[in-house]
Amino acid sequence: MASTTHAYQIADLFAERARKLAPPTYGTELSKILSVSFTYGLADPILFPHADLAAASAAILFEEAPIGLNYGPPSDQLYEQIILRLQAQGIPADRDRVVIGYGSSQILSLLPDVFIEPGDVVIVEGPTFLGVVARFVHSGARLITIPVDELGMDVDALEETLSDLKKKGIRPRFIYTIPTFHNPTGTTMPLFRRKKLVALAAEYGVVVVEDDAYGDLRFQGETVPSLASLDREGWVLYVSTFSKIIAPSVRLGWACGHQAIIKRLAMFKSEEPVRPFISYVLGRYCATGKLAHHIQELIACYNHKCNLLLEAIAQEFPSDVVALRPDGGFFVWCKLPPDISAKALLTASAEHGVTFLPGTGCYGNGQGDDAIRLAFSFQPTQKIVEGIATLGEVLRQWE
Ligand SMILES: Cc1ncc(COP(=O)(O)O)c(C=O)c1O
Incomplete structure (x- = not known):
């Protein structure tokens, strides 16, 4: 290519949001030879239902190839199966209230297109x-953060915030929450808080985005109704995914909520539609009724891994590290003693081949250096035990 003398740089053309993007770290760690990674919320690949997905794929290829391999919308059968799952949870679902996306990430990433102008307020945990x-931040949203305690989002603090904002004439666009088996703390919001949150949404006219990525994976305690099932006025947008209960690479998630929101999400989504083939395969697979049994197997496995992790923590960590026991999901959140920085701990433990997510990776404002998230879902059981023993050794060196 001919050389040029001018000093133009391509990077000068990038929008600020593109300039600020950090290179993706996801996946690079997987390819390194690490002893143990507690970093990512990944499903255990041993449990992917590959044989049943192979059978469903073969059925589509042999019986429905002209439509399953063509351009087109997601399969009707998948819509039906998702609607049945939602209705079984008490969520009023029908075809006009459901949109299927390329993972729940796609749907959540479309929220700014629907709701946010630069400077608009969005409430997060x-x-x-x-x-x-x-x-949300890249699209120019102004975030207001409500703390999460052992019972999920502090809804009294939320009420104060909503009231203060109202006095200033500010109506937040939406509240993003993960009320069940929260990422990263593993906590579950009890019913009394859920009722209050849904009531506040109606009182202040704010949409609540309920991210229920882990909700099927309860291994102890009573089921708590979803926010969407408590909502009578259409303020809750429910979002979930097959990534944690089938496999992430199927890239299929869904949202259910007020028709007006669903319609707009579908319009923005239309440029990157779901791959029809995989939607046909999942529709078939779900219709066999095998998913419910598969979820029970996942629950047994994750329950075992979680118990193993907690037992290892009790044995290996200094007693002033406080681990929260989740009722389900993928994560254990540990509060560190005041003199230990999560980031410094990660640097030290990575040298011994063990990684995790420092709490700073869970706040947009630098907070969180006092806690770590340990994902127990992905690692084989022996690695969990080894990894916690190593991390315990590193922690004890601080004492
Ligand atoms: C809380 C939460 N929401 C959404 C997602 C993304 O799920 P998907 O694979 O459907 O995009 C994740 C994935 O880790 C998650 O933890």
Whole structure:
């Protein structure tokens, strides 16, 4: 290519949101030779239902290839199966209230298109799942963070915030929450808080985005109704995914909520539609009725891994590290003693081949250096025990 003398740089053309993007770290760690990674919320690949997915794929290829391999919308059968799952949870679902997306990430990433002008207020939890919240920030949202305690989002603090904002004439666009088996704390919001949250949404006219990525994976305690099932006025947008209960690479998630929101999400989504083939395969697979049994197998496995992790923590960590026991999901959140920085701990433990997510990766504002998230879902059981023993050794060196 001919050389040029001018000093133009391509990077100068990038929008600020593109300039600020950090290179993806996801996946790079998987390819390194690490002893143990507690970093990512990944499903256990041993449990992927590959044989049943192979059977469903073969059925589509042999029986429905002309439509299953063509351009087109997601399969009707998949819509039906998702609607049945939602209705079984008490969520008023029908075809006009459901949209299927390329993973729940796609649907959550479209929220800014529907709701946010630069400077608009969005309420999030602290800590939270930054993977999605970063998208809100890129679109110019002004985040207000409500703390999460052992019972999920502090709804009294939320009420104060909503009231203060109202006095200033500010109506937040939406509240993003993960009320069940929260990422990263593993906590579950009890019914009394859920009722209050839904009532506040109606009182202040704010949409609540309920991210229920882990809701099927309860291994102890009573089921708590979803926010969407408590909502009578259409303020809750429910979002979930097959990534944790089937496999992430199927990239299929869904949202259910007010028709007006669903319609707009579908319009923005139309440029990147779901791959029809995989939607046909999942529709078939779900219709066999095998998913319910598969979920029970996942629950037994994750329950076992979670118990193993907690037992290892009790044995290996200094007693002033406080681990929260989740009722389900993928994560254990540990509060560190005041003199230990999560980031410094990660640097030290990575040298011994063990990684995790420092709490700072769960706040947009630098908070969180006092806690770590341990994902127990992905690692084989022996690695969990080894990894916690190593981390315990590193922690004890601080004492
Ligand atoms: C809380 C939460 N929401 C959404 C997602 C994204 O799920 P999907 O694979 O459907 O995009 C994740 C994935 O880790 C998650 O933890």
